[in-house]
Amino acid sequence: MGRAPCCEKMGLKKGTWTPEEDQILTNHINKHGHKNWRALPKLAGLLRCGKSCRLRWMNYLRPEIKRGNFTKEEEDMIIQLHATLGNRWSAIAATLPGRTDNEIKNVWHTHLKKRLNQDKDKDTKISSSSHKKRSAKVQKISEEKKEPLVMLSPPHCASSDVSSTLTTTATDNNVPLNNKGAAAESLDDDFWSQVLSSSPYNNSDETTSFPPNSSSVYDNVDFWYDVYMGAQDLPYF
DNA sequence: AATAACGTCAACCGCCATGTT
DNA sequence: TAACATGGCGGTTGACGTTAT
Numbered sequence: 001m002g003r004a005p006c007c008e009k010m011g012l013k014k015g016t017w018t019p020e021e022d023q024i025l026t027n028h029i030n031k032h033g034h035k036n037w038r039a040l041p042k043l044a045g046l047l048r049c050g051k052s053c054r055l056r057w058m059n060y061l062r063p064e065i066k067r068g069n070f071t072k073e074e075e076d077m078i079i080q081l082h083a084t085l086g087n088r089w090s091a092i093a094a095t096l097p098g099r100t101d102n103e104i105k106n107v108w109h110t111h112l113k114k115r116l117n118q119d120k121d122k123d124t125k126i127s128s129s130s131h132k133k134r135s136a137k138v139q140k141i142s143e144e145k146k147e148p149l150v151m152l153s154p155p156h157c158a159s160s161d162v163s164s165t166l167t168t169t170a171t172d173n174n175v176p177l178n179n180k181g182a183a184a185e186s187l188d189d190d191f192w193s194q195v196l197s198s199s200p201y202n203n204s205d206e207t208t209s210f211p212p213n214s215s216s217v218y219d220n221v222d223f224w225y226d227v228y229m230g231a232q233d234l235p236y237f
Numbered sequence: 238a239a240t241a242a243c244g245t246c247a248a249c250c251g252c253c254a255t256g257t258t
Numbered sequence: 259t260a261a262c263a264t265g266g267c268g269g270t271t272g273a274c275g276t277t278a279t
Contacts, residue, residue, distance in 0.1 A: 017248085110245055
């Protein structure tokens with residue numbers, strides 16, 4: 001037997017969502033949550049397939065979604081994480097609260113790829129001082145890595161810790177939280193173990209938080225930068 | 238003013254992983 | 259354990275807005 005189609009094609013609306021549809025979906029989810037996406041449109045009275053509803057909610061309607069342009073810090077973080085994670089947009093999104101994988105993917109394709117190419121062109125012409133700084137930083141990291149490493153096992157470094165630290169912004173009990181945390185959890189344990197063991201933030205002090213506590217995600221850019229730089233030393237990449 | 242070219246972004250599609258029966 | 263259902267992810271598309279000619 002073949003796989004069941006995602007949704008009934010007949011009679012279901014496609015394309016841009018109207019404000020009315022948004023309102024209906026938002027009201028329904030605020031009231032009942034979204035335990036079953038496939039059943040949701042019928043229950044809410046929407047002529048959309050469940051997948052479409054889920055996408056609309058996840059990428060646009062969730063209250064924790066941050067709209068507006070990406071900051072320089074966010075863009076830098078995306079570039080750095082992309083170098084490490086590749087096109088694992090959901091994993092990258094897990095580190096940027098309020099940003100969706102779709103949004104990050106779009107920004108990457110529209111802005112950042114270009115920016116990277118430009119930077120690359122510049123780099124081939126000038127050896128920048130920032131590069132030297134980074135090299136010095138990497139060297140420092142390498143030196144620190146000579147110390148015995150204590151591998152953080154997932155239960156300790158726990159991607160769930162990552163997700164809770166980085167993505168938990170909603171508090172409405174009726175509304176299931178953004179599941180992007182699960183995306184972070186989906187990262188290979190091996191990956192995080194390797195990256196973290198390479199990171200200067202890895203030490204035997206179990207009280208060290210991951211990432212370090214800070215008032216905003218932007219304060220963590222250095223943290224992710226260091227994780228990234230550490231990861232670059234891994235043969236895996 | 239017209240329109241072609243380009244950029245942006247919301248949304249769709251198909252596949253895969255995981256959960257359930 | 260197999261079959262199926264569902265959620266989630268990444269790639270891609272197409273509509274729309276903006277800029278250049």
